[in-house]
Amino acid sequence: MKKIDLHIHTHSADSECSFDFDMERLQEYVKTLKIDCIAITNHNEFHLIQFVQIQKALDVLVLPGIEIDLEGGQILLIGPDTDLADFDSKCQKVTDLNPNKRDSISVAKLKEIFGDLSKYLLIPHYDKNPAIKDETLNALGPHVTAGEVASPKKFMYCFNNDEKLVPVYFSDVRIEASLVNFPARQTYIACEELTLATIKNCLRDKNKVALSPSDGNKIFQVFDDGQQLSTGLNVVLGGRSTGKSFTLERILKVTPNAKYIPQFSLVARDQAEDEQRFNRFLNDNNSLFSQDYLADLKNVVNDVLDIDLDENLKRVDEYLTSLKKHANETVRHDAFSRAKLFNEEKYPDTEQNGLEELIASTQNLIKNIEFKSVVEKHVSIQDLKALIVELMTLYGEREQTRQKRKWVNGLVADIKAMLQIRTSATTIPDLDLYAIAMDEIRISKFEQLIRKARARRELMRRGIQGFQLVATAGEFEGAGQLKLLSRLKSAFSGAFGVYSEPYRYLQELRKIDGLAVADLHKYFVKIDFKILNQDGYEASGGERSEFNLLQEIQDALQNEMLLIDEPESSFDNIFLNESVNDIIREISKSIPVVLVTHNNTVGASIKPDYLLFTNKETDNGKIVYRVYSGFPTNKKLRSVDGKTVSTWEVAMGCLEAGADAYDDRRRGYEDIKD
Amino acid sequence: MTIGVEAMKILKIDNNKGFYRTSAESEWVEIDAIDKEGLMAVLDVFLNSDVEMDSLDDKELQNQAQLIIYKCIFDKLSTLLEYKNKFRDESDRKYLKELKKYSDEAISSDPAQSD
Numbered sequence: 001m002k003k004i005d006l007h008i009h010t011h012s013a014d015s016e017c018s019f020d021f022d023m024e025r026l027q028e029y030v031k032t033l034k035i036d037c038i039a040i041t042n043h044n045e046f047h048l049i050q051f052v053q054i055q056k057a058l059d060v061l062v063l064p065g066i067e068i069d070l071e072g073g074q075i076l077l078i079g080p081d082t083d084l085a086d087f088d089s090k091c092q093k094v095t096d097l098n099p100n101k102r103d104s105i106s107v108a109k110l111k112e113i114f115g116d117l118s119k120y121l122l123i124p125h126y127d128k129n130p131a132i133k134d135e136t137l138n139a140l141g142p143h144v145t146a147g148e149v150a151s152p153k154k155f156m157y158c159f160n161n162d163e164k165l166v167p168v169y170f171s172d173v174r175i176e177a178s179l180v181n182f183p184a185r186q187t188y189i190a191c192e193e194l195t196l197a198t199i200k201n202c203l204r205d206k207n208k209v210a211l212s213p214s215d216g217n218k219i220f221q222v223f224d225d226g227q228q229l230s231t232g233l234n235v236v237l238g239g240r241s242t243g244k245s246f247t248l249e250r251i252l253k254v255t256p257n258a259k260y261i262p263q264f265s266l267v268a269r270d271q272a273e274d275e276q277r278f279n280r281f282l283n284d285n286n287s288l289f290s291q292d293y294l295a296d297l298k299n300v301v302n303d304v305l306d307i308d309l310d311e312n313l314k315r316v317d318e319y320l321t322s323l324k325k326h327a328n329e330t331v332r333h334d335a336f337s338r339a340k341l342f343n344e345e346k347y348p349d350t351e352q353n354g355l356e357e358l359i360a361s362t363q364n365l366i367k368n369i370e371f372k373s374v375v376e377k378h379v380s381i382q383d384l385k386a387l388i389v390e391l392m393t394l395y396g397e398r399e400q401t402r403q404k405r406k407w408v409n410g411l412v413a414d415i416k417a418m419l420q421i422r423t424s425a426t427t428i429p430d431l432d433l434y435a436i437a438m439d440e441i442r443i444s445k446f447e448q449l450i451r452k453a454r455a456r457r458e459l460m461r462r463g464i465q466g467f468q469l470v471a472t473a474g475e476f477e478g479a480g481q482l483k484l485l486s487r488l489k490s491a492f493s494g495a496f497g498v499y500s501e502p503y504r505y506l507q508e509l510r511k512i513d514g515l516a517v518a519d520l521h522k523y524f525v526k527i528d529f530k531i532l533n534q535d536g537y538e539a540s541g542g543e544r545s546e547f548n549l550l551q552e553i554q555d556a557l558q559n560e561m562l563l564i565d566e567p568e569s570s571f572d573n574i575f576l577n578e579s580v581n582d583i584i585r586e587i588s589k590s591i592p593v594v595l596v597t598h599n600n601t602v603g604a605s606i607k608p609d610y611l612l613f614t615n616k617e618t619d620n621g622k623i624v625y626r627v628y629s630g631f632p633t634n635k636k637l638r639s640v641d642g643k644t645v646s647t648w649e650v651a652m653g654c655l656e657a658g659a660d661a662y663d664d665r666r667r668g669y670e671d672i673k674d
Numbered sequence: 675m676t677i678g679v680e681a682m683k684i685l686k687i688d689n690n691k692g693f694y695r696t697s698a699e700s701e702w703v704e705i706d707a708i709d710k711e712g713l714m715a716v717l718d719v720f721l722n723s724d725v726e727m728d729s730l731d732d733k734e735l736q737n738q739a740q741l742i743i744y745k746c747i748f749d750k751l752s753t754l755l756e757y758k759n760k761f762r763d764e765s766d767r768k769y770l771k772e773l774k775k776y777s778d779e780a781i782s783s784d785p786a787q788s789d
Contacts (some may be wrong), residue, residue, distance in 0.1 A: 154786065335737050335739035336738070339706040339739045339740075340706065341706075342711055344710050345710075347710065388772075389773060392772060392776070393773065394770070396769065403761070404714060404717055404718070407711075407717060411713060411747065411750050412710055414746050418746065419739060419743075422738065422742070460675055
């Protein structure tokens with residue numbers, strides 16, 4: 001197997017992320033990581049002179065390449081090292097097309113510049129940002145067989161999925177003097193002699209790529225010193241202060257987007273604070289449910305938001321006063337005030353929403369293919385078409401009347417205004433009594449609806465990992481709860497004083513500084529989430545921590561790796577054995593998991609894929625922290641500097657307090673049993 | 675000004691008074707007695723037939739209220755004349771395409787029609 005890294009940066013033209021290339025670091029990187037072939041792939045540029053210098057300085061195959069912004073994604077284009085002048089002139093065209101480094105070129109342009117793409121190796125950002133688009137991949141056709149991924153997890157995902165391209169995992173590293181820890185991100189290919197052609201050949205076949213030289217994809221290298229990890233479940237054993245947590249932190253440093261659950265992190269320290277934190281966690285995690293449940297309420301609140309009943313009342317009052325006045329002052333009436341249009345009212349605007357919805361529904365019935373036979377069993381499509389024709393004709397007629405009424409309303413308003421200017425009689429203001437009556441009805445319905453929505457009841461119940469998540473609706477019990485929900489400093493006591501009168505409450509909420517109008521609906525009904533244990537009682541502090549742990553582990557599926565430090569420090573063995581071990585094993589099928597433990601329930605029962613043993617040793621009077629590792633079935637675990645320890649002794653020493661103690665305990669249990 | 679040729683007159687000025695009517699058979703009514711229903715009826719006649727309206731250019735109206743009303747209606751209808759066809763035209767109406775499609779389908783698949 002040969003180890004390749006075809007994504008290396010040695011120059012940046014972008015002033016924002018420029019760096020100074022360091023040849024010695026590159027030599028050291030290639031030597032330390034034992035790499036057999038590299039490609040130099042700078043962003044939209046190729047430097048011929050520097051490339052030739054690199055070729056001379058290294059005794060491995062160095063291929064010329066360029067990383068190109070292509071239709072919103074990025075792609076590596078790697079050429080043969082036979083005609084560098086030609087490659088240089090083509091890359092220069094890419095550079096010229098993208099002077100500010102922020103644009104993309106099209107596939108057509110790429111083909112125009114490089115001609116026959118089959119001469120090159122093309123590797124797009126695949127499961128890695130910025131990923132190449134599907135349509136771009138299609139346009140590139142057979143020229144792309146492999147795609148770059150961002151993590152061992154993604155490598156495994158592509159590897160195991162027949163639809164996906166052959167995955168490759170490269171460093172994407174910038175070689176500069178300040179580079180301290182070299183990335184262990186390379187890919188092994190099954191190849192005897194390295195040339196562009198043989199590499200291309202390997203990258204057509206998933207069986208010819210791997211994360212490790214001899215163990216396929218079961219393990220991958222994590223540190224530049226050669227330390228490996230399993231792509232499944234790793235257990236780190238070792239005595240106190242031997243570097244277990246340190247090892248986890250090292251892994252965390254080289255793995256962006258790893259999920260780390262530190263020791264004791266989920267244990268309750270302060271009962272009240274823990275409860276509040278847990279409730280917030282539940283609310284945040286279930287905000288989609290609340291959002292969904294409250295969506296209709298949001299529409300209703302929006303609908304009544306602009307209704308001002310006080311203003312309506314004032315306008316009715318003004319209207320009645322002027323009406324009485326107008327009736328009483330007959331002597332002041334003149335030709336203007338006697339004209340019929342003087343007190344004419346406008347036609348109310350009648351919207352056609354109901355008819356539009358009916359037409360849309362009928363259209364759905366006609367167009368639906370999935371349930372066509374059911375529909376036709378009850379009503380013929382012919383009848384539906386006749387119905388829709390009639391409804392649409394009616395719509396057209398009504399719409400024309402509506403337009404005419406609008407025109408008349410405009411004319412009436414103009415005439416009234418001119419008559420009213422000339423008269424000395426009292427004018428009666430326009431008042432849409434229909435709209436005012438509708439406002440009253442809408443508020444009354446709104447209040448009824450809010451009262452019903454506030455009635456205490458269970459909205460949802462579902463099982464999660466042995467617990468029950470229950471959502472209930474009910475009333476807010478105090479201004480403090482409203483404040484907590486808002487996360488604002490504003491006072492809610494004024495609003496809460498009229499909580500039982502939804503319309504007035506809404507008016508008060510609107511006066512609160514910082515409260516977004518779009519969020520007002522959240523303050524009418526309180527949605528609570530509770531976690532119940534297996535017996536149906538609300539979870540205790542300890543059980544909440546257990547639930548938290550299971551959720552955290554479950555959430556880790558979104559991450560590249562899961563790191564857990566001594567879960568036994570916070571949880572009891574029964575829980576660990578019955579719940580945690582299973583879920584960790586399951587998760588490790590999708591992402592690499594590293595679990596630090598010195599507990600036999602976790603360490604022994606969980607059946608790890610790979611063991612790491614940390615040990616503090618003295619070499620020639622100097623303290624050395626060593627990590628031994630290997631498959632649990634190996635008789636010996638091996639350190640990167642070639643030292644070994646017995647796997648059996650490690651297991652006995654770390655998990656059973658030594659072989660003698662284990663035998664003693666076993667005999668003790670047998671005595672009790674008898 | 676007279677609008678239309680051999681058309682029904684809907685607004686007239688007679689003896690310094692303004693009048694309207696909504697059909698050839700109906701009585702002339704003084705313009706200050708018009709209400710919104712009357713305006714709607716005038717609009718319908720205007721849209722559906724060729725009409726004539728007496729202009730205020732060479733005539734006078736004694737009653738100032740009648741003058742205001744007559745002038746407003748006359749001006750607004752005159753403006754409407756320019757896009758009278760558009761107002762009547764249903765080509766930009768919603769559902770027109772669908773209406774045509776479903777009407778055609780209903781006819782073509784009706785056995786009674788195809789016989």
